[in-house]
Amino acid sequence: MGRVILAAAVVVLFGPGIETEAQDGTCDSLREQWAAALSSLQAGIENLRRQKEDSVAPSIYRELASGSPPVSIAKAVQSALLERKRRVDAAEREVRALADAEERAFRSWSSCHASSGLRKAVSGSVDPRVVAGQRQQLLVRLDDLLLDEAYLQYRGTRPRRPQEYSGYNP
Amino acid sequence: MSTWLSTVTEGHEKTFFEGYRTRGCCGIGTACRETAARQNRFLEDRKATRFGRTRATCVAFLILSFFLIRPASADIFAESPPLWEPLLWGGAIASEPSRTTVDLQAQPPQVQDDIGDPLERASRPSAPRFSPPPPRWTVPTLAVEHEDVFQRLPYRVLSLRNIPPLYTSPVIPGEGVWEWKDMPTGRDGWPILYRTTYRPSAEYPNATVHMLLLDMKHLTLELYLGSTEPGGSESTAKIEPDRKADLVAITNALWKHRHSGNAGSIYRGKVIRELAQGVATLVAYKDGSVDILEWNNTIPVSLVNHAKQLRHLIVKDGQVVGSVVQGGQTTDSEIGLGYLLVEEQPSDRGGQWGGYWGYWGGYGNPGPVHTSGAEWFLATRSAFGIRPDGNLVFAVGHHISTKDLAKALVLAGCVRGIHGDANPFNVLGNLYYVDQGGNLYKKAKLSPDQNNHTLTRYVGSSYASDFFAFFLRNARGGAS
Numbered sequence: 001m002g003r004v005i006l007a008a009a010v011v012v013l014f015g016p017g018i019e020t021e022a023q024d025g026t027c028d029s030l031r032e033q034w035a036a037a038l039s040s041l042q043a044g045i046e047n048l049r050r051q052k053e054d055s056v057a058p059s060i061y062r063e064l065a066s067g068s069p070p071v072s073i074a075k076a077v078q079s080a081l082l083e084r085k086r087r088v089d090a091a092e093r094e095v096r097a098l099a100d101a102e103e104r105a106f107r108s109w110s111s112c113h114a115s116s117g118l119r120k121a122v123s124g125s126v127d128p129r130v131v132a133g134q135r136q137q138l139l140v141r142l143d144d145l146l147l148d149e150a151y152l153q154y155r156g157t158r159p160r161r162p163q164e165y166s167g168y169n170p
Numbered sequence: 171m172s173t174w175l176s177t178v179t180e181g182h183e184k185t186f187f188e189g190y191r192t193r194g195c196c197g198i199g200t201a202c203r204e205t206a207a208r209q210n211r212f213l214e215d216r217k218a219t220r221f222g223r224t225r226a227t228c229v230a231f232l233i234l235s236f237f238l239i240r241p242a243s244a245d246i247f248a249e250s251p252p253l254w255e256p257l258l259w260g261g262a263i264a265s266e267p268s269r270t271t272v273d274l275q276a277q278p279p280q281v282q283d284d285i286g287d288p289l290e291r292a293s294r295p296s297a298p299r300f301s302p303p304p305p306r307w308t309v310p311t312l313a314v315e316h317e318d319v320f321q322r323l324p325y326r327v328l329s330l331r332n333i334p335p336l337y338t339s340p341v342i343p344g345e346g347v348w349e350w351k352d353m354p355t356g357r358d359g360w361p362i363l364y365r366t367t368y369r370p371s372a373e374y375p376n377a378t379v380h381m382l383l384l385d386m387k388h389l390t391l392e393l394y395l396g397s398t399e400p401g402g403s404e405s406t407a408k409i410e411p412d413r414k415a416d417l418v419a420i421t422n423a424l425w426k427h428r429h430s431g432n433a434g435s436i437y438r439g440k441v442i443r444e445l446a447q448g449v450a451t452l453v454a455y456k457d458g459s460v461d462i463l464e465w466n467n468t469i470p471v472s473l474v475n476h477a478k479q480l481r482h483l484i485v486k487d488g489q490v491v492g493s494v495v496q497g498g499q500t501t502d503s504e505i506g507l508g509y510l511l512v513e514e515q516p517s518d519r520g521g522q523w524g525g526y527w528g529y530w531g532g533y534g535n536p537g538p539v540h541t542s543g544a545e546w547f548l549a550t551r552s553a554f555g556i557r558p559d560g561n562l563v564f565a566v567g568h569h570i571s572t573k574d575l576a577k578a579l580v581l582a583g584c585v586r587g588i589h590g591d592a593n594p595f596n597v598l599g600n601l602y603y604v605d606q607g608g609n610l611y612k613k614a615k616l617s618p619d620q621n622n623h624t625l626t627r628y629v630g631s632s633y634a635s636d637f638f639a640f641f642l643r644n645a646r647g648g649a650s
Contacts, residue, residue: 075560
């Protein structure tokens with residue numbers, strides 16, 4: 001009987017603590033998974049940026065030099081732009097998939113951290129809210145990169161409403 | 171024409187199109203999909219409904235349709251099946267369209283031109299073929315199958331796909347039919363310009379577009395800077411006397427610099443203002459080829475002869491651009507000038523401007539009004555489109571939205587398009603006829619509703635705004 005009481009006391013005293021440590025271990029694992037996903041996303045964003053900034057000039061000159069019969073400049077430029085579009089589209093698809101993966105990983109880690117929130121001080125684990133700001137900056141950068149280049153010119157403007165076209169009086 | 175236009179606008183147009191859509195003929199892509207969805211639901215319901223009830227529904231539907239379709243005034247707008255509509259949204263044409271009729275007796279023998287987009291090629295198998303004419307001068311003759319029009323191919327009549335009219339009544343003679351008779355020609359009488367008129371709008375039957383197709387194998391485009399525009403002067407703002415003999419057409423350019431935001435321009439290889447990334451650009455390269463594209467800052471500027479930019483493409487990948495992203499929001503793609511957009515139409519709001527504008531031509535008093543309210547976008551506009559064969563289409567539209575003007579360009583085979591200048595005072599397509607001696611003996615307007623005074627500009631006197639001039643190329647391919 002004394003052993004039973006002792007066992008019960010052990011469970012009462014140390015049981016939740018064991019669970020917390022196990023959960024913290026899981027959260028740490030999820031955090032590492034998110035960190036890896038974030039790193040992949042950063043690499044994807046960098047790749048997309050590079051693809052967008054890569055010059056089409058070499059491709060144009062190559063096309064103009066190798067075209068047989070010679071091609072027009074308009075055609076060489078379109079050919080180079082089409083090739084660039086293929087590369088950028090592929091990079092965009094990749095980075096969107098990476099962003100989705102990062103989002104999932106971050107949510108998993110956040111929910112794990114929240115469920116063990118009462119014990120986070122004990123475990124000493126990293127709070128997702130600490131990295132949220134940095135993460136947001138990265139996502140804003142991603143949004144900018146994913147914006148159609150044709151509409152960069154409208155980034156700082158807002159759409160007009162029909163009632164604003166009020167005839168001669170501006 | 172204006173009487174008819176105003177009647178249509180104010181009268182029965184809405185009733186007519188409600189009837190039109192009730193019958194399942196779609197005006198726009200979204201409406202088409204919605205109609206299809208409604209039809210599907212209708213079919214499913216019908217299976218689950220007893221026969222008698224269905225019959226009663228049909229009878230009621232027919233009676234309702236009769237009243238909805240019936241026009242409210244004497245004007246009747248019968249429309250042909252919208253064969254072309256799927257093209258606008260990326261589909262295939264529904265059936266074989268009609269083709270340009272050419273009088274073989276009056277003109278040199280013609281050859282079907284294999285240059286062009288796949289749709290054109292696909293739609294011509296039954297057309298008769300002719301032997302190409304003997305070369306008029308010693309230029310290299312290349313394989314016809316080669317798609318690059320800037321190779322020096324001999325003159326030929328382009329085989330252009332006519333556009334089935336959306337409206338068959340009231341009839342506009344030759345609507346949608348590409349014609350080159352009575353147009354300026356090459357030095358040996360071969361066609362270099364084609365024109366047609368078309369009403370592209372399912373919502374505004376009085377929106378009329380006059381289009382000019384320029385055979386860029388034999389033409390070269392030059393930008394002239396208006397005398398009050400950046401980089402411009404008296405000398406950059408008029409046609410040089412020694413080039414008049416090769417002049418065939420002049421069109422307006424894009425908006426004035428001060429209204430164009432961050433748009434850039436290049437004039438005769440000199441950067442007037444840096445071209446902006448992603449902005450819609452009409453460009454003429456140094457080899458005479460032309461294009462319309464979203465500018466990329468890594469394209470070597472050294473290849474560019476002329477360039478002008480404005481906003482966003484209105485046709486992209488062969489389709490009308492229906493929406494754009496502004497400030498993070500997806501919004502309508504209509505292009506306006508704010509309170510500066512005007513349209514000539516009968517209105518008691520013309521007031522103080524009526525006399526002045528009436529003096530200069532157009533529809534007459536009271537002249538243009540500044541557009542406003544829900545239909546602020548209906549105006550006199552122009553646009554340029556580029557076809558896959560490298561030929562340029564210039565379009566002048568009256569009482570038209572950006573999207574309907576873009577639709578006309580798509581129907582003309584364009585894969586990319588850019589908005590041109592707007593407003594009756596600025597929009598023009600002038601045709602110039604030169605005799606064998608190089609003397610200019612006639613000028614004509616592309617649009618009958620174009621202001622008469624626009625014909626007096628450019629030749630012999632300078633003009634304040636930018637414009638484009640099209641000249642015959644010489645035998646070596648460059649401008650004469």
